Amino acid sequence: MVVEACRNPATRPGAIARISDQLGVNRETLRNWVNQVLGRSRGGPTTKIHVLADQYRRPLVLATSPGQRGDGPMLAPLMAALRPPRSVDRPRTRPNQVLGDKAYSSRSNRALLCRRKTKATIAQPRDQRENRRRKGSAGGRPPVFDREAYRGRHAVERCINLLKQNRAVATRCDKRAAIFDGTVQVASTRIWLRDLTGSNCADDGGACNRKGPAEQGLLPCPRGT
Numbered sequence: 001m002v003v004e005a006c007r008n009p010a011t012r013p014g015a016i017a018r019i020s021d022q023l024g025v026n027r028e029t030l031r032n033w034v035n036q037v038l039g040r041s042r043g044g045p046t047t048k049i050h051v052l053a054d055q056y057r058r059p060l061v062l063a064t065s066p067g068q069r070g071d072g073p074m075l076a077p078l079m080a081a082l083r084p085p086r087s088v089d090r091p092r093t094r095p096n097q098v099l100g101d102k103a104y105s106s107r108s109n110r111a112l113l114c115r116r117k118t119k120a121t122i123a124q125p126r127d128q129r130e131n132r133r134r135k136g137s138a139g140g141r142p143p144v145f146d147r148e149a150y151r152g153r154h155a156v157e158r159c160i161n162l163l164k165q166n167r168a169v170a171t172r173c174d175k176r177a178a179i180f181d182g183t184v185q186v187a188s189t190r191i192w193l194r195d196l197t198g199s200n201c202a203d204d205g206g207a208c209n210r211k212g213p214a215e216q217g218l219l220p221c222p223r224g225t
Contacts, residue, residue: 039066053159071103
């Protein structure tokens, strides 16, 4: 994916003037919003957090963007930053499968995952299904979709809920984008530390029965269990 895919559309030449005239906002104020990863919406300036998580609701890659930024174009930068370390050999950059909702359904994203030899389990919106059927045989075959595997997508939603347990992440009280990114990274580190020590189930009020890596024998447990 090219670098421009991560850029905020409001940073293109002439976009600041056009958008400021449409919203009735001062150009300098709007430029500051763009620089600090603040997007425009009906409720005011907003920021969106993009997450790649594993099946154990642990964040692997985090990125922030203005609130109006689409989810689909951010898949390529997230996949490019995915480098989970392994005990031996180089970091892994090609997961076996990627689960995503309808916002990530596009030809570019599916082609990206195909080049990485990663199985794409992404729901297809109704308009894309109808467009393919309207073309008949020229529309091609429908993409493969595993309904059973798609049920595991709840892991990323639960990961976001864990991040939002930190009030500074849920509300963004930080003015500067760099400080807010650091806040999100600290919240992510907190999730990993709780999982590695086997105390992550406390976030669900004891409803989670999954043992952490320490209890599974994958890592030494500091509690000696």
